[in-house]
Amino acid sequence: MLSGLAPARRRLALGLAALVVVAALALTAALVVPRLTAGDVAAVPQETVGPVLLVPGYGGSTASLQTLADRLRAEGRDAEVVEVPGDGTGDMNASADVLGEAVDAALARTGATSVDVVGYSAGGVITRLWLADGGADQARRVVLLGTPNHGTRLADLGQDVGPSVCPEACQQLTTDSALLAELNAGDETPPGPTYVSIWTTADTTVTPPETARLDGALDLQVQSVCADSRVEHGQLPRDPLVQAMVLAELAPGPPVPLTAADCARLSAA
Template structure:
């Protein structure tokens, strides 16, 4: 948000200086439009880069021109909303809806985000009467191993606040890897289910273009058939108890523009649910994904707490 604002201000003064006849309104509109076009070009570039190492697209998930345009605009809109509005202005911690039901939920964001990413999901969870807490993992470019400590602290606090011994984690992208690191270090005693959205469980080729230790840990090299996950990811797999994967539900899109190959989100031993025509950032904001997340939360609550109308204390 800060970079976009600085760019818009710089372009405003540039337009006013170069385009002598431009009024204030024209300069403001031109600078804002320029920023939007640059962001659109970045989104296009993400799709292009993801296509170079993409996994084989199942025939039933191939889409036409109109659906491709809809896919792009949905992802571009989601990126603009999160970067320009919800992450700067709608970050939050704990939200307790009226008449809370079921298990509490911990929301774990992905790379370069904060709790504001979950603004739309939070509305859906509140409407479903689910207590939820979101964390801000810092530093932004730090090690995923360090995020495990922050998740552990959040789990302890949320269990204490709600009086529940277990909860559900919903994690987007890198947040799913941080959750796996948490389970590796602290065990699964407090976790009833983990729902990941577009998590690069085996890495992503686009991480090569990111900045930070965490992007190095998320890397995937070459194609789906010939590729190799990072040393960190391979070590994580070696250090994990494979039985923990039974707690996971991995939701992912075959048209993800950040996770490539897209089947990197498929986790053996987990419940994997495939979608199509949904971009990476849009996953947490898409009503179909939100509905699937809520179904999985309710399923975990029924199994652990019993009756469908089970109550959670605040």
């Protein structure tokens, strides 16, 4: 016990104990990445548009987004599809790192000050992970297409079968996913960009479809614009109406609250 030590030795022991406590606190601080708060990131200017990066969903197929990228280019936008590592079924944090590298490259190539990001399906979760890890001050607009922001029951079913059917990215998309629980804790739309979530009631992959809703984002159900739309999950990036909605939301200025009054115009675009 310290009381049995000479005063000099007792001071030395207390000093060593204090150093251990300080070291432990420093290690803890290094391991915990703080969430961005409104005081950390200023709002990104909405009137000036930069390049568009499109992030594919589970499985990593870039082909699903090529027609949307082509339409964006036809409208004069600089657009590229990000290739996520492997087959897009591994840790989505690694995919978020790749997105960050693609953003840095796009900004350096174009000289722009911010990007727009379109995340399709799990690509929307990848986008949100990148934002939460420090990318929020580089994005002007984030558009999510059929993103399972709060998990999908389809992943739950896959997890019940086992890792051979539900690898890491699938497990990160379950309704009780620790990754999604952390991502959705507090502010679901961190300051910096503005957010739009576009989803369809005919989605049988992201179930229930309402899991695509994101607190703080402009919520756009495709059927709230065109009631007779039957677009399914896999058709979202290729559907002409949805593409027109994406183009409208990527225009300069704030997000546009599209309604049924816009159906005819967008369907003809």
